[in-house]
Amino acid sequence: MNKDKKKKSLSYRLFWPIRNEKWQPISIPVASILISFIAAAIVILLLGKNPLQAFYNLFQGAGIFPKSSYAGYKSILTDFLSLLNAMTPLVFASLAVAVALRAGLFNIGVSGQMLVSGFLATVIVGYSGLDAIIAKPLVLLVGIVAGGLMGGLVGWLKYRFNIHEVVSTIMLNYIAQYVISFFIQMYYVDPVSRQSKYISEEARLTLVNVEIANLKMDIPLGFILAIIIAILIKFLMDKTVVGFEIKAVGSNRKAAKYTGINVGRNTVLAMIISGGLAGLAGVTYYLGYFSSIQPKVLSSIGFDSIAVALLGNAHPIGIIFSSFLVSIIDQGSTYMSSQAGIRQEIASVIIGLILLFSACGAYVKHKVSRLKEKEEDRKDSES
Amino acid sequence: MDTIIIDGLSFALPLFIMAIGGIYSEKSGITNLALEGFQGFGAFIGALSAVLIANTSGIDVENLFYVSFLFAMIGGMGFSVIHAVLSIKFKANQVISGVVINILALALTTFLTTQINALVFGAASDKFRLGVSERFTIEGLANIPVIGAIFTNVYPFEVIIVVIAIFAWYLLYKTRFGMRLRASGENPHSVDAAGVNVSKIRFSAVLISGLLSGLAGMCFAYSISANFSSNIYMGYGFLAIAALIFGNWKILPTLVACLIFGFAKSGGTFIAQAMALPSSFTDLFMILPYVLTLLLLVFFSKSNRAPRALGEIYDKGKR
Numbered sequence: 001m002n003k004d005k006k007k008k009s010l011s012y013r014l015f016w017p018i019r020n021e022k023w024q025p026i027s028i029p030v031a032s033i034l035i036s037f038i039a040a041a042i043v044i045l046l047l048g049k050n051p052l053q054a055f056y057n058l059f060q061g062a063g064i065f066p067k068s069s070y071a072g073y074k075s076i077l078t079d080f081l082s083l084l085n086a087m088t089p090l091v092f093a094s095l096a097v098a099v100a101l102r103a104g105l106f107n108i109g110v111s112g113q114m115l116v117s118g119f120l121a122t123v124i125v126g127y128s129g130l131d132a133i134i135a136k137p138l139v140l141l142v143g144i145v146a147g148g149l150m151g152g153l154v155g156w157l158k159y160r161f162n163i164h165e166v167v168s169t170i171m172l173n174y175i176a177q178y179v180i181s182f183f184i185q186m187y188y189v190d191p192v193s194r195q196s197k198y199i200s201e202e203a204r205l206t207l208v209n210v211e212i213a214n215l216k217m218d219i220p221l222g223f224i225l226a227i228i229i230a231i232l233i234k235f236l237m238d239k240t241v242v243g244f245e246i247k248a249v250g251s252n253r254k255a256a257k258y259t260g261i262n263v264g265r266n267t268v269l270a271m272i273i274s275g276g277l278a279g280l281a282g283v284t285y286y287l288g289y290f291s292s293i294q295p296k297v298l299s300s301i302g303f304d305s306i307a308v309a310l311l312g313n314a315h316p317i318g319i320i321f322s323s324f325l326v327s328i329i330d331q332g333s334t335y336m337s338s339q340a341g342i343r344q345e346i347a348s349v350i351i352g353l354i355l356l357f358s359a360c361g362a363y364v365k366h367k368v369s370r371l372k373e374k375e376e377d378r379k380d381s382e383s
Numbered sequence: 384m385d386t387i388i389i390d391g392l393s394f395a396l397p398l399f400i401m402a403i404g405g406i407y408s409e410k411s412g413i414t415n416l417a418l419e420g421f422q423g424f425g426a427f428i429g430a431l432s433a434v435l436i437a438n439t440s441g442i443d444v445e446n447l448f449y450v451s452f453l454f455a456m457i458g459g460m461g462f463s464v465i466h467a468v469l470s471i472k473f474k475a476n477q478v479i480s481g482v483v484i485n486i487l488a489l490a491l492t493t494f495l496t497t498q499i500n501a502l503v504f505g506a507a508s509d510k511f512r513l514g515v516s517e518r519f520t521i522e523g524l525a526n527i528p529v530i531g532a533i534f535t536n537v538y539p540f541e542v543i544i545v546v547i548a549i550f551a552w553y554l555l556y557k558t559r560f561g562m563r564l565r566a567s568g569e570n571p572h573s574v575d576a577a578g579v580n581v582s583k584i585r586f587s588a589v590l591i592s593g594l595l596s597g598l599a600g601m602c603f604a605y606s607i608s609a610n611f612s613s614n615i616y617m618g619y620g621f622l623a624i625a626a627l628i629f630g631n632w633k634i635l636p637t638l639v640a641c642l643i644f645g646f647a648k649s650g651g652t653f654i655a656q657a658m659a660l661p662s663s664f665t666d667l668f669m670i671l672p673y674v675l676t677l678l679l680l681v682f683f684s685k686s687n688r689a690p691r692a693l694g695e696i697y698d699k700g701k702r
Contacts, residue, residue: 047498106478108621162687163680166416167625170618171673178666185663296666306482343497348490355483356465363473 024365025313032357033325040350044342054340058347061335062328073216085206085220085289087327089114092226092281093305094323095233096151096274098314100165102237103270104250109154109169110278111302112176117146117279118286119180119196119293123188126199126287135203136221143283144276150176151275155268165271173298181295189295196293205288222284227320229280234316236273246270281305307355326351387649388532395645396544397602401623402630402637403551404595409632410555411588412568414694416481417466418596419620420488421459425597426604427492428458430511430611431499438504445514448539452601459597460590462488467589471582474696485620493613510612516540516605540602547595552634564588568690571697581697596620629680631687643679647672 020027041051059065063079070076093110100107121142125135150172157163188196201208207219237243248256249266257263285301286293308326312318333347401418408415433451437444462484469480493509500508521534555561564584566574571581603619604611626644630637651668658664 157677157681161681162684163677164628164684164687164689166621167628167680168677170621170625171677174618174673175670175677178669182663182666185666303482303486307486310479310482343494345490345494345497348486349494352483352487352490356469356487359469359475359479359483360473361475363475366474 021365021368024361024368025315025318028361028364029311029313029318029322029358032361033354035357036350036353039353040346043346043349047342049340049342054336054342057336057339058329058332060339061332063331064328067335073211073214075215078215078217081217081219083327083331084223085218086331087323088220088222088226089281089285089289089299089301090305090308090323090327091230091320092222092277092284093301094308094312094319095230095316096147096277096281097305097309098312098316098319099233099237099246099277100270100274101309101314102250103246103267103274104253105155105158105165105267105270105274107151107154107169107271107274107278108166108302108306109150109172110281110305111298111300112169112173113147113150113275113278114282114285114299114302115180115293116150116176116282117143118282119183120146121203121283121287122196122199122293123183126203126291127188127197128203129200130202132202135200136205139203139205139283139287140225140280143279145279147279147282148272148276151271151273151278152268154275155271158271159264159267173302177296177298180293184293184295190292193292195295198291199287203287204291205284208291220284220288222280222288225280226284229277230316230320233277237316242269278302304351307351311355311358325354384529385532385535387646387653388529389536390649390652391642391645392533393538393541393606393645394648395641396541397599397606398619398623398626398644399638399641400544400548400602401596401599401620402627402641403548403634404592404599405624405627406630406632406634406637407551407555407564407588407595408592409627409693410568410690411564411585412571412690412692412695412697413466413470413585413589414477414481415466415589415592416478416621416624417463417484417488418592418623419616419618420481420485421463421466421593421596422600422603422620423492423615424462424488424600425455425459425593426600426611426615427488427496428461429453429455429597429601430513430604431495433513434511435503444512445517448516448605451513451605452540452543452598455597455601456594457597459600460594463589463593463596466593467586470696471585471589477694477696485616489613489616496612510610510614512610513605515609538602538606540598540605544598544602547598548634548638551591551595555634560584565690567697568692571692572699575699585697596623599623625676628687628689629676629684632690640676643675644672647675 037055044051044054056065060067061079062083063076066076093114096110097107121139124142125139128135130138154165154168154172157168158165184196190197205220205222207221209216210219237247245256245261245266246269248259248261249263253263281301285299304326308323309319312322329347329350333344336342337344401422405415405418429451432454433444433447436442436447436450466480466484469475470477496511497509500506516538518536518538520536524534525531555564563574563579567581567584574584575581600615604615608614622644626640627637629640648671651671652665655665655668
């Protein structure tokens with residue numbers, strides 16, 4: 001009897017963070033990350049490889065742990081900076097998805113909005129030869145405006161014509177992809193790379209090959225902006241009237257309408273903000289991480305960002321952490337596959353599993369609250 | 384003109400059958416953004432079984448259509464169990480579940496394709512080669528002007544799809560099961576009050592959508608791409624969702640939507656070829672189906688109404 005009690009208390013302590021409602025937003029994602037790494041470890045074991053070694057390689061490749069040897073001008077710092085460079089557009093894109101989600105809208109057009117703003121910024125600023133001090137802010141501005149207009153159009157179509165945002169964003173994705181591919185191939189193609197011509201260094205949001213202390217590093221300027229914007233969005237959503245109205249519309253359209261909130265205006269507004277963020281993702285991707293656009297290809301970031309946003313509970317700070325994790329797995333996978341001989345594709349399987357388990361979070365929450373209710377019932381009947 | 388109809392139909396019909404799957408799921412009250420993942424995974428299982436059987440028995444891959452279609456349907460259905468369990472049993476957000484399934488399907492199938500190719504066939508390839516399905520022409524009927532094109536160069540799967548689609552229409556609108564399914568999406572509590580298990584109905588609806596999507600994915604693999612690779616995730620699943628929303632969650636209007644897609648797509652390619660424009664201009668004509676859809680939606684979607692309980696987790700205690 002006594003032993004039984006002890007056992008219970010151990011498991012009680014172990015699962016306490018999951019049981020405690022205050023900790024659930026953090027404990028459930030963490031638990032799902034752990035479970036999926038265990039699942040991935042089993043797969044790697046089945047392939048006859050050492051999972052711990054593989055995961056260590058994963059973090060080495062992403063610049064979290066030092067590698068055994070580095071090429072010239074490279075070090076753990078350069079690896080880490082390129083991780084941040086890859087992570088920047090993902091943060092923006094996930095914020096875009098999150099803002100729309102808060103308003104009850106599902107923006108799967110992030111890729112399209114990214115492409116349009118990236119293309120316009122490339123054409124207007126990237127080839128203009130302006131000085132860096134003017135060009136870089138202008139790139140950001142073009143990105144925000146172009147993305148915001150695209151997003152606003154989706155919101156307007158929804159509010160004015162009752163066109164489901166999933167449909168209109170999918171259509172706009174395709175239209176953007178084909179139209180921009182046409183323009184690139186007609187006017188801006190680089191005959192060697194078959195992509196759009198490279199933009200000038202002045203307009204690029206990532207400083208490439210900067211030599212500091214005998215290291216050549218890529219400094220992603222957009223990353224600092226991404227952190228600032230994430231905090232701003234958190235402030236906007238939690239502390240302002242605009243954020244409150246958007247959230248109210250998202251949680252219950254009818255109730256929001258009865259309280260006098262203008263549902264249509266807020267729908268459009270939320271999509272403009274979401275599109276603007278997607279635009280920032282676009283310019284940091286096409287004019288930062290890359291410096292040209294590949295025609296006919298939509299970046300996968302648009303869809304990954306949905307997942308990242310959900311993993312981060314659609315919360316701006318949560319998104320920074322979740323995109324950090326996803327970028328590590330993404331960036332480290334090349335090094336892992338070269339070192340451990342495991343196929344790179346396992347990285348996206350791990351990401352998929354993390355998402356799958358975190359999608360079960362709602363069930364865990366539900367079960368936990370049910371258990372609590374039952375316990376209380378029992379206590380009531382006992383007393 | 385004939386090629387527009389022939390190519391248009393061979394694209395529209397797989398899209399249509401996938402959209403029917405989506406209608407089943409959404410009419411029962413389960414939002415289904417996972418069609419894309421279902422069709423890809425179904426096609427993966429179908430292609431894998433075809434390639435494996437061809438490898439062990441020595442039959443040509445091209446002759447294994449029906450086997451692979453069967454396996455694709457089973458595969459799509461098997462994969463859809465995840466969506467059903469997550470969104471019905473685990474009460475997960477259905478949109479989240481759908482997106483996760485799409486990502487997981489893409490990741491799993493590309494990983495497994497390269498892995499299996501390396502392990503079983505010893506080849507460093509990321510695709511299963513399938514070839515293009517044979518076609519047939521019904522003599523006599525094919526000679527009728529204009530309409531004759533419908534009976535020319537038909538893929539066998541088009542016939543299968545038409546048969547299944549008619550059956551699916553009957554099942555949804557004329558049987559007790561169909562009525563209960565539609566009621567679960569409008570007012571699940573009344574279905575429950577009538578003594579029917581809402582979860583079971585929804586579960587089977589999602590499985591049906593997986594089954595039909597798997598079939599559609601295999602059709603794309605056997606016609607457009609002639610192989611299975613990650614290229615199967617071209618966004619046709621989302622296009623099917625667009626079609627069913629366009630069709631106001633009803634089967635016949637959805638067919639019209641799919642036909643518009645198909646014909647606009649093949650028509651665009653045809654015009655570009657006929658005008659002998661440089662290849663980059665084809666991109667401009669490729670936007671035709673999407674622009675057309677948006678325009679039509681501007682005029683017709685005012686009266687669109689989703690099933691009332693769509694996306695809501697069914698809670699017995701709620702009123």
